[in-house]
Amino acid sequence: MKEIVKERYDTHFWQARLNDLVEHYRPFSANGRNADYIPALGEVDSKQLGICVAGPDRTVIKSGDWDIPFTLQSISKVISFVAACVTKGIPYVLDRVDVEPTGDAFNSIIRLEMHKPGKPFNPMINAGALTVASILPGESAQQKIETIYAIIEKMIGKRPVINEDVFRSEWQTAHRNRALAHYLKETGFLEAEVEETLGVYLKQCSIEGNTEDIALIGLILANDGYHPFRGEQxxxxDVAKLTKALMLTCGMYNASGKFAAFVGIPAKSGVSGGIMCAVPASLKRNEPFQHGCGIGIYGPAIDEYGNSLTGGMLLKQLAQEWDLSIF
Amino acid sequence: MKEIVKERYDTHFWQARLNDLVEHYRPFSANGRNADYIPALGEVDSKQLGICVAGPDRTVIKSGDWDIPFTLQSISKVISFVAACVTKGIPYVLDRVDVEPTGDAFNSIIRLEMHKPGKPFNPMINAGALTVASILPGESAQQKIETIYAIIEKMIGKRPVINEDVFRSEWQTAHRNRALAHYLKETGFLEAEVEETLGVYLKQCSIEGNTEDIALIGLILANDGYHPFRGEQxxxxDVAKLTKALMLTCGMYNASGKFAAFVGIPAKSGVSGGIMCAVPASLKRNEPFQHGCGIGIYGPAIDEYGNSLTGGMLLKQLAQEWDLSIF
Amino acid sequence: MKEIVKERYDTHFWQARLNDLVEHYRPFSANGRNADYIPALGEVDSKQLGICVAGPDRTVIKSGDWDIPFTLQSISKVISFVAACVTKGIPYVLDRVDVEPTGDAFNSIIRLEMHKPGKPFNPMINAGALTVASILPGESAQQKIETIYAIIEKMIGKRPVINEDVFRSEWQTAHRNRALAHYLKETGFLEAEVEETLGVYLKQCSIEGNTEDIALIGLILANDGYHPFRGEQxxxxDVAKLTKALMLTCGMYNASGKFAAFVGIPAKSGVSGGIMCAVPASLKRNEPFQHGCGIGIYGPAIDEYGNSLTGGMLLKQLAQEWDLSIF
Amino acid sequence: MKEIVKERYDTHFWQARLNDLVEHYRPFSANGRNADYIPALGEVDSKQLGICVAGPDRTVIKSGDWDIPFTLQSISKVISFVAACVTKGIPYVLDRVDVEPTGDAFNSIIRLEMHKPGKPFNPMINAGALTVASILPGESAQQKIETIYAIIEKMIGKRPVINEDVFRSEWQTAHRNRALAHYLKETGFLEAEVEETLGVYLKQCSIEGNTEDIALIGLILANDGYHPFRGEQxxxxDVAKLTKALMLTCGMYNASGKFAAFVGIPAKSGVSGGIMCAVPASLKRNEPFQHGCGIGIYGPAIDEYGNSLTGGMLLKQLAQEWDLSIF
Incomplete structure (x- = not known):
């Protein structure tokens, strides 16, 4: 089927358009700035901008700095949530973390205290992600992180690699995350020890990937969990659908509502500048992306909300041109 | 086109299934209770349950208490938001109200005080709906409410009617809404006088409709603002898409995230028991609803979040059976 | 006794010291600014600074702009609280308003929503003062305000006068107070109608007095409610002691703790620049103020907390020189 | 001087009265319950009630379970604050912790997040006490705690002893305090490492004393820091006065306002059931306590606020009978 499709859809047109858009938006990085709470993020060239779009028929279009590796950071929250649901079952996970958006900062502790008994509001904020990390199967941080590696390997076909420099930096500056974890420990929403949980969480944040890797994961989510290249679920x-709903309502930090309103695609961003998108199939769209696609974007200059500035601009434009909105 | 479709899709099967589901879920109303902050809502028979599904090809399936009129309550927030966007333009509206979900109660005032300058987080909470009501064109409550009537008449083909009893009750007990309005007046997010704004807001909440009326409005939103029966945009x-995104992220009070996760349809509920759904077209769905539909539901027994209890159960089942999720 | 005391304590020394201090601190008004939410307060000469110290032996020392009339503003909260306790009894009042300090702004609404059932934390914040105003005896704003007038007349020997300009301005800009009152109405902590309550509250805020008037009230409180000149309780x-405790813990807005720490006198300030102090008798102090005193201060330039800037500096210095602290 | 006083004031009357009151209030412990977050506190006999009153003339009256040792818990916050002020100076300390009361729970983290930059509101809540512990001189937990031991030894004449069982239990369950400490570390209000700070804080909480010990400390504070027995400052x-102000506004958890209103004595309680009071001299009081006194109370059954239930009742009664209020 892939061959037929390739004949039917010459991607030259879209490739050219992506190239143009990447160069058009690249200079806007001057209006954002790299995350700099750890040195490794601050030192990256802010003007980097790359994209990869992957369709279920193996159509893959890449442009700009698509192959620069970056640490997944909060994008990993999607994967650990999936890993927890797959290994523990959705009800077990949702007993311990809710799926409601909040208008609070991603690292806020207020709501845990205001709303008894302090169940984290969703797995895309740090509190929820820590709870999720703590319930992964395994008796140690290493065993737990292996569950995440395993599901990534199933999706992208290779074992992920940790950026050890980033991990060490995060470990040393993780005061707020330690505060959250100890708080959750007290209220009973952390099933592992604090340091073990932080080990898992900070490692998953330090996993490296490029836009093609996250485009592929996005494609599989778009495709309801079915891997179109491997032909395997x-x-x-139900986990894939739940995950996409979470990405749409909570995936872009405190700009999630605006992103849903003006882009309309389930997406998850990280402070290192990545955005992973899962675009479900739609009747309203023309080929080649009528059957959905995954999009990976990388642009390290972030905006006030913590999302890639140029990546977000590029994505918004693309969503309009290609009718990618799910609404 | 309608005739052809009617030949092709015999709705008897779906009609029978709806009838079964309505009778199956009706007894669960015992687990909920009517809103009772005003007498008119408390006195309604809790066991009522009705549904109307309307497709763009004029397929209309109705079941149960589909024709019982009820007051729109918070469902009207969708319509007044649309009316404001249509008359003032999206940028004017979004300068005065954000589109971010919050985990707070619909009538909460906390976030206005915590987040300077106090811009309401979204138009689906009371604070935001009051701001929206205040910016509608017109120099009086009557002129402003006429803008809402006009857009409803364009959609359902008849001038809406106010339930005067409900309006009077709401007027007398609107302490919290008055508190919100005075607060917004102080912070500059109310462009009309407090009493004028409350007049508009409480009148729009008291507009009566039945499930067919709101199914039709939902259908038009699903159809990106195009009225399929009248053949008119x-x-x-862009207003329709923005509105559907808002419904998905903020439409079901503090269960919006769970509703997105497990039903996956842009929807707006009201405490009187109505739910208005806009189901966009989808490749994944089979006929007759592949091209999207509007759904109106009415069941006055509400759950802890303020959403129709039996209506929500019915909708969740339907979403699974008919693959209605947008994810 | 008074005559004897007068012979024994020549106040010339203290008078001269007060004169010096007033002129020393007057120029610091440049570091503050008048409250300006209503024109009448903003237009006053910021450099005004006056003080009156009144002892139980009729020793009265006055200096600077001691005789300029100003509106009591929040100082009136002390008097209405006393009036409510006298007419309704302490238990009735404390069932409706607590006596706990909060770190929140005087006009904050957050805590009412966070702590069910929303009982105001103390009568020195606006929410609590509105509750107090609403429970004063009387069927109208006029009857209620007369209760306050009556107790003032008993203390200072003349019927107080309202500044009508200030009252009208406050009435028109009272959005936040209206928000608070409607909120309290909903939660059941407002026993009169909203507009009636606001009428009482804004009138009491608009009562005019000078430093001698409030020094006399302070003296009576210092003296446990006994009027030393009239020889009458x-x-x-118990009301006087309770009121002084409230002044110490909550009387100086969000600087109450710092004021207790570094001045140590039960005091209540108002945004118009007044400070009313009740200095209980103390063994540690020398004559003439060993038996306590009342102090009235007026300096319209206020600091970031809403307290008279130069008045506070003058008072702090005086407290140290004369050992006025109760600790 | 002591001998003369003893001749003048026969304490038999007060001793008998204290004995009566202790037995009168002891049974009310049934309305409270021991703190039970660590086993050692929960296992203590709830009906214990003891008191020691110490005057500057060496008058010491003791009754009931006055000699049962208990861990100081939050009472130690007063001592570590004094130790920090003495060693670092008041300005250094107050740059890092404010002295404002809050209506929040003693272990609340909300206000740190709501009010940037997150300076703890006062040293009597856990956040503030952790900051204070972190700034004590010394390079290790042991060196820091020695500063506290030293000042206690100066006051009570013996080196304090740690209850190791309690310390170990607290260490293992200190999730919330760890959360607070990590939070403070992130915002820059913790000058030592987290674990070092917790070591100091939890050790100071585990110091054992009886009512005579804390009555003596209270007496010294009442006496403005002058040790009346040793004849030494x-x-x-200024540290003593500041400390008493803090005790009055913030010393009795969220009942501090009520305690100031109805008892009117600078006091600090701990969850183990201790209350330490510093009663300054007063003209209004009769001998033998006109020149002030220290009071130590112990009653492990605590009320909803965390204060000794029977201890508070006993103290309130005594304050009225003996005119102990500072107002």
């Missing part, structure tokens, strides 16, 4: 359909 | 496409 | 002792 | 006068 790697994530149960 | 009654709402601009 | 005008306020019950 | 052991705490500077």
């Amino acid at each position: 790697v994530i149960p359909k | 009654v709402i601009p496409k | 005008v306020i019950p002792k | 052991v705490i500077p006068k």
Whole structure:
């Protein structure tokens, strides 16, 4: 089927358009700035901008700095949530973390205290991600992180690599995350020890990937968990759908509502500048992306909300041109 | 086109299924209770349950208490938001109200005080709906409410009617809404006088409709603002898309995230028991609703979040059976 | 006794010291600014600074702009609280308003929402003062305000006068107070109608007095409610003690703790620049103020907390020189 | 001087009265309950009630379980604050912790997040006490705690002893305090390492004393830092006054306002059931306590606020009978 499709859809047109858009938006990075709470993030060239779009028929279009590796940071929250749901079941996970958006900062502790008994509001904020990390199967940080590696390997076909420099920096500056973890420990929403949980969480944040890797994961989610290249259901359909809903309502920090309103695609960003998108199939869209696609974006200059500035601009433009909105 | 479709899709099967589901879920109303802050809502028979599903090909399936009129309550927030966007333009509206979900109660005032300068987080909470009501064109409550009537008439083909009893009750007990309005007046997010704004807001909440009326409005939103029966674009496409995104992220009170996760349809509920759904077209769905539909539901027994209890159960089941999720 | 005391304590020394201090601190008004939310307060000469110290032996020392009339503003909260306790009894009042300090702004609404059932934390914040105003005896704003007038007249020997300009301005800009009052109405902590309550509250804020008037009220409180000039118990002792405790813990807005720490005198300030102090008798102090005193201060330039800037500096210095602290 | 006083004031009357009151209030412990977050506190006999009153003339009256040792818990916050002020100076300390009361729970983290930059509101809440512990001189937990031991030894004449069982239990369950400490570390209000600070803080909480010990400390504070038995100024006068102000506004958890209103004595409680009071001299009081006194109370059954239930009742009664209020 892939061959037929390749004949039918010459991607030259879209490739050229992506190239143009990347160069058009690249200079806007001057209006943002790299995350700099750890040196490794601050030192990256802010003008980097890359994109990869992957369709279920193996159509893959890449442009700009698509192949620069970056640490997944908060994008990993999606993967650990999937890993927890796959290994523990959705009800077990949702007993311990809710799926409601909040208008609070991603690292806020207020709501845990205001709303008894302090169940984290969703797995995309740090509190929820720590809870999720703590319930992964395994008796140690290493065993737990292996569950995440395993699901990534199933999706992208290779074992992920940790950026050890980033991990060490994060470990040393993780005061707020330690505060959150100890708080959750007290209220009973952390099933592992604090340091073990932080080990898992900070490692998953330090996993490296490029835009093609996250485009592929996005594609599988778009495709309801079915891996179109391997021809295998790697994530149960209900987990994939739940995950996409979470990405749409909570995936872009405190700009999630605006992103849903003006882009309309389930997406998850990280402070290192990545955005992973899962675009479900739609009747309203023309080929080649009528059957959905995954999009990976990388642009390290972030905006006031913590999302890639140029990446977000590029994505918004693309969503309009290609009718990618799910609404 | 309608005739052809009617031949092709015999709705008897779906009609029978709806009838079964309505009778199956009706008894669960015992687990909920009517809103009772005003007598008119408390006195309604809790066991009522009705549904109307309307497709763009004029397929209309109705079941149960589909024709019982109820007051729109918070469902009207969707319509007044549309009316404001249509008359003032999206940028004017979004300068005065954000589109971010919050985990706070619909009538909460906390966030206005915590986040300077106190811009309401979204138009689906009371604070935001009051701001929206205040910016509608017109020099009086009557002129402003006429803007809402006009857009409803364009959609359902008849001038809406106010339930005067409900309006009077709401007027007398609107302490919290008055508190919100005075607060917004102080912070500059109310452009009309407090009493004028409350007049508009409480009148729009008291507009009566039945499930067919709101199914039709939902259908037009699903259809990107195009009225499929009248063959006319009654709402601009960008306003329709923005509105559906808002419904998905903020439409079901503090269960919006769970509703997105497990139903996955842009929807707005009201405490009187109505739910208005806009189901966009989808490749994944089978006929007759592949091209999207509007759904109106009415069940006055509400759950802890303020959403129709039996209506929500019915909708969740339907979403699974008919693959209605947008994810 | 008074005559004897007068012979013994020549106040010339203290008078000269007060004169020096007033002129020393007057120029610091440049570091503050008048409250300006209503024109009448903003237009006053910021450099005004006056003080009156009144002892139980009729020793009265006045200096600077001691005789300029100003509106009591929040100082009136002390008097209405006393009036409510005298007419309704302490238990009735404390069932409706607590006596706990909060770190929140005087006009904050957050805590009412965070702590169910929303009982105001103390009568020195606006929410609590509105509750107090609403429970004063009387069927109208006029009857209620007369209760306050009556107790003032008992203390200072003349019927107080309202500054009508200030009252009208406050009435028109009272959005936040209206928000608070409507909120309290909803939660059941407002026993009169909203507009009636606001009428009482804004009138009491607009009562005019000078430093001698408030020094005399302070003296009576210092003296456990016993009017040393009239030789009459005008306020019950337990009400007077409770009121002084409230002034110490909550009387100086969000600087109450710092004021207790570095001045150590029960005091209540108002945004118009007044400070009313009740200095209880102390063994540690030398004559003439060993038996306590009342102090009235007026300096319209206020600091970031809403307290008279030069008045506070003058008072702090005086407290150290004369050992006025109760600790 | 002591001998003369003893001749003048026969304490038999007060001793008998204290004995009566202790037995009268002891049974009310049934309305409270021991703190039970660590086993050692929960296992203590709830009906214990003891008191020691110490005057500057060496008058010491003891009754009931006055000699049962208990861990100081939050009472130690007063001592570590004094130790920090003495060693670092008041300005250094107050740059890092404010002295404002809050209506929040003692272990609340909300206000740190709501009010940038997150300076703890006062040293009597856990956040503030952790900051204070972190700035004590010394390069290790042991060196820091020695500063506290030293000042206690100066006051009570013996080196304090740690209850190791309690310390170990607290260490293992200190999730919330760890959360607070990590939070403070992030915002820059913790000058030592987290674990070092917790070591100091939890050790100071585990110091054991009886009612006579804390009555003596209270007496010295009442006496403006002058040790009446040793005839030496052991705490500077300004530190003693500041500390008493803090005790009055913040010393009795969220009942501090009520305690100031109805008892009117600078006091600090701990969850183990201790209350330490510093009663300054007063003209209004009769001998033998006109010149002030220290009071130590112990009653492990605590009320909803965390204060000794029977201890508070006993103290309130005594304050009225003996005119102990500072107002």
